[in-house]
Amino acid sequence: MLTHAARKMDTELLNYMRAKAISGPWPAGERLMVCIAPSPYAKQLLRKGYSIAKDAHAEWYAAYVSTPALKEMSDKDKAYIAEALNLAEELGAKIVTLSGTDVARRSFALRVNIILTIS
Numbered sequence: 001m002l003t004h005a006a007r008k009m010d011t012e013l014l015n016y017m018r019a020k021a022i023s024g025p026w027p028a029g030e031r032l033m034v035c036i037a038p039s040p041y042a043k044q045l046l047r048k049g050y051s052i053a054k055d056a057h058a059e060w061y062a063a064y065v066s067t068p069a070l071k072e073m074s075d076k077d078k079a080y081i082a083e084a085l086n087l088a089e090e091l092g093a094k095i096v097t098l099s100g101t102d103v104a105r106r107s108f109a110l111r112v113n114i115i116l117t118i119s
Helices: 002-019 042-056 068-072 075-090 102-111
Strands: 029-036 059-066 094-099 115-119
Touching: 029 042, 029 075, 029 102, 042 059, 042 075, 042 115, 059 075, 059 102, 075 094, 094 102
Parallel strands: 029 059, 029 115, 059 094
Antiparallel strands: none
């Protein structure tokens, strides 16, 4: 259902852009972003995101938002993030580390046309 809706919107957008002589800024397709935090569940979340992306033949991203509050992370939390990002890379995700707040995550998602976010 989601794929059908995305394709329909893509077709409508391309028709509009052609009618208004707007050059196409991006190719549209399935894109998924998994947002992780320093947690023992981060790897589980990434595995689920990988499964969804694989089934949907979607490009996928693993995103981590580094906030000022998280700069003082414990060694345990640093290990959770490192292990999760290593797993994401092994599973073929594009790794993204964003600085700032939740707004950074939303801005990135809009910039690369993410259609589904898991966090």
